[in-house]
Amino acid sequence: MEERRQCPFAITLTSWRRRPTIKNKDVEEEKTGNQSNSSHTNISLISFIIAGMKHVLIADIADISLHLYDINLPIHVFSAIVHKFFGYLGFSVTDTGFSLSLGNILISTLICVIFSVYLQMQLQVTYDSAMIIFSSMYKLCAILEKWQLNYILKENYTKDVEKSKALLKRVHKIRAVKTYFEETIYMPPAFNEPWSAHSLRDFWGRRWHTYYNECFYRLGYQPIRLLVKLVSGRKPPRWLPALSVFVMSGLMHEYFLYVATGPTLYFHGSPLPTGFFQFLFFVCQVVFISIGDKYFKEGPLGRLFAIVSMFITCHLFVVPYFESGYMYMPQFSFYRIAANIYRGNPSLLDSVFK
Numbered sequence: 001m002e003e004r005r006q007c008p009f010a011i012t013l014t015s016w017r018r019r020p021t022i023k024n025k026d027v028e029e030e031k032t033g034n035q036s037n038s039s040h041t042n043i044s045l046i047s048f049i050i051a052g053m054k055h056v057l058i059a060d061i062a063d064i065s066l067h068l069y070d071i072n073l074p075i076h077v078f079s080a081i082v083h084k085f086f087g088y089l090g091f092s093v094t095d096t097g098f099s100l101s102l103g104n105i106l107i108s109t110l111i112c113v114i115f116s117v118y119l120q121m122q123l124q125v126t127y128d129s130a131m132i133i134f135s136s137m138y139k140l141c142a143i144l145e146k147w148q149l150n151y152i153l154k155e156n157y158t159k160d161v162e163k164s165k166a167l168l169k170r171v172h173k174i175r176a177v178k179t180y181f182e183e184t185i186y187m188p189p190a191f192n193e194p195w196s197a198h199s200l201r202d203f204w205g206r207r208w209h210t211y212y213n214e215c216f217y218r219l220g221y222q223p224i225r226l227l228v229k230l231v232s233g234r235k236p237p238r239w240l241p242a243l244s245v246f247v248m249s250g251l252m253h254e255y256f257l258y259v260a261t262g263p264t265l266y267f268h269g270s271p272l273p274t275g276f277f278q279f280l281f282f283v284c285q286v287v288f289i290s291i292g293d294k295y296f297k298e299g300p301l302g303r304l305f306a307i308v309s310m311f312i313t314c315h316l317f318v319v320p321y322f323e324s325g326y327m328y329m330p331q332f333s334f335y336r337i338a339a340n341i342y343r344g345n346p347s348l349l350d351s352v353f354k
Helices: 045-066 073-088 102-153 161-185 200-207 210-232 239-261 263-268 277-295 300-323 334-343
Strands: 027-031 039-043
Touching: 039 102, 045 102, 045 334, 073 102, 073 300, 102 161, 102 300, 200 210, 200 277, 200 300, 210 239, 239 263, 239 277, 277 300
Parallel strands: none
Antiparallel strands: 027 039
């Protein structure tokens, strides 16, 4: 990553799949033949398949666990909290009619945490699916390459120079495609054990959505840092470049939400609009990261503070998903497929909890 940060951003756009120093544990290189510059990557396709199945099963467990409770409880709890907050500020608000209690808040927070696990697994399954496709294509290219080389080794082709050249060109094209898939397999993982983060900065900076980190750093963190240094002549406080990164992330999530829900639900949803809360969630992360950096260093206290921070802000992120009906959208799931087959529903990926 440091090597890429020293290059102009325009150049890094062409090398987003560059092989890292530490390779995927499911991929290992083996030297074949007598040429020192030729290598074959032995890709464990079965490992990617097993990982994908494991993540689907975890998502299924989280999906079933969520529906053991009232999945709309976080919406009611968060709506009541928002109304009370604006009521304390002197605004005229209508009574939601929901009894806000400590028990409801705790159960609602638990639902939000389980949903976070569910969402992580859904994203991880998408990543695993891409890895399975890329690995399969890589193995297919290796088979095609070997098939073409066998033709070249035959006597009737080695004597025909023109045919040999044509076959070699074809082999080079196959190798180019194979190299593309090989380098794609080395792209950063989707997550790096986020639940073992020892601080909130560690969670966002090194463990969650690792393939976005470089993009946000180059487009948000670095420009703001350089601009402040240019204008003021000194380094900016750590929270300012971080704020630019989280503002970018917040805007990205708000755009996704707006496209998924439409303007009516986004601006005029009931009991709350779905818009702007996720943006507020990401801005709040900068505040908690700054507090954690100052008062809670890495270690047990830092980990505890990160957990508490997520518990405090989780409704801001999760409730818009529940309001948009995300849990009832078609999702790949072993449980859904089995249940829909049993019920005779041809839409195998539909939710069975409607």
